[in-house]
Amino acid sequence: MEKLKLGIQKSGRLFDDSMKLLKECGIDISNGINKLKADASNFPLEVYFLRDDDIPQYVEDAVADIGFVGENVVAEKNKKVTAVRGLGFGKCRLSVAVPKGVQYPNSSWLQGKKIATSYPVVVANFLQQQGIQAEIHEISGSVEIAPGIGLADAIVDLVSSGSTLFMNGLQEVETIFTSEAALIKNQQLTPEKEAILQKLLFRIQAVKSAKNNKYILLNAPNHSLDTIVSILPGLKSPTVVPLAQEGWSSVHSMLNENEFWDIIEQLKAAGAEGILVLPIEKLIL
Numbered sequence: 598m599e600k601l602k603l604g605i606q607k608s609g610r611l612f613d614d615s616m617k618l619l620k621e622c623g624i625d626i627s628n629g630i631n632k633l634k635a636d637a638s639n640f641p642l643e644v645y646f647l648r649d650d651d652i653p654q655y656v657e658d659a660v661a662d663i664g665f666v667g668e669n670v671v672a673e674k675n676k677k678v679t680a681v682r683g684l685g686f687g688k689c690r691l692s693v694a695v696p697k698g699v700q701y702p703n704s705s706w707l708q709g710k711k712i713a714t715s716y717p718v719v720v721a722n723f724l725q726q727q728g729i730q731a732e733i734h735e736i737s738g739s740v741e742i743a744p745g746i747g748l749a750d751a752i753v754d755l756v757s758s759g760s761t762l763f764m765n766g767l768q769e770v771e772t773i774f775t776s777e778a779a780l781i782k783n784q785q786l787t788p789e790k791e792a793i794l795q796k797l798l799f800r801i802q803a804v805k806s807a808k809n810n811k812y813i814l815l816n817a818p819n820h821s822l823d824t825i826v827s828i829l830p831g832l833k834s835p836t837v838v839p840l841a842q843e844g845w846s847s848v849h850s851m852l853n854e855n856e857f858w859d860i861i862e863q864l865k866a867a868g869a870e871g872i873l874v875l876p877i878e879k880l881i882l
């Protein structure tokens with residue numbers, strides 16, 4: 598049987614989350630993780646451990662059929678690959694930063710300046726869109742020290758917490774790209790490989806929707822059931838089961854993370870008691 602070849606970062610910021618996602622999808626690749634590649638024991642998948650920068654090229658060339666890689670890398674490498682979906686980890690932004698104290702009203706400040714970055718393609722596109730001419734200095738690491746040593750007036754670099762910029766006397770002034778890890782695929786997958794990918798995507802979707810939702814159980818006096826049921830969104834409608842105690846019911850439903858606290862407050866106000874909230878492991882909608 599054909600196997601789908603997946604390229605993931607071999608070490609670095611995306612490695613742990615990539616492995617965790619596969620595990621949550623029920624895919625076991627515990628064999629031979631230290632090697633260049635590993636076979637899943639219970640899914641038609643072969644995992645290749647690669648430098649993140651190489652993943653788009655490998656996917657274009659079908660050395661790997663699919664890859665987990667930062668959208669920032671996909672944008673910079675500009676290879677012929679298809680981005681299928683975001684994976685919800687590796688979140689960061691590519692931002693312009695200038696020395697603290699500099700007044701930066703908008704991107705026109707960059708006109709005629711020197712910008713250090715590891716993302717020359719994305720930065721050149723941004724400058725072109727904005728109609729700005731500036732000099733791009735490509736450097737591969739420690740971009741944040743460039744202004745301090747007089748190499749550049751500004752930098753464009755990835756930011757997550759912002760502490761690297763802060764410690765180097767820089768301020769983030771404009772975000773030009775927001776990024777997360779994404780699943781990319783080769784543009785000519787065989788139907789058989791496409792079918793394996795669909796299976797994998799189905800599992801990823803189940804894992805991701807489970808993360809955003811909680812299972813909720815509560816007790817309610819029967820006279821407030823109508824109100825409580827109307828507050829709960831649920832998949833279809835909540836499950837209502839009578840309690841041993843006369844006049845009371847147990848209500849089971851599902852809540853989205855984003856509206857969670859809001860709804861809990863409304864439920865309490867409507868007379869719900871003994872509210873229990875549980876994580877959901879997988880959710881198939």
Ligand code: PRT
Binds near residue numbers: 650687
């Ligand atoms: O060896 P390999 O080439 O595979 O790895 P790498 O060193 O090129 O990449 P790695 O592991 O650093 O990052 C992999 C991916 O993680 C990136 O391509 C992004 O998609 C994503 N990511 C998420 C980040 C960050 N957050 C991040 N904060 N990548 C890099 N950073 C760096 C940033 O460049 C800066 O130096 O962290 C510093 C800023 O962090 P804060 O928290 O101080 O703002």
Ligand code: ZN
Binds near residue numbers: 648649
């Ligand atoms: Zn890299």
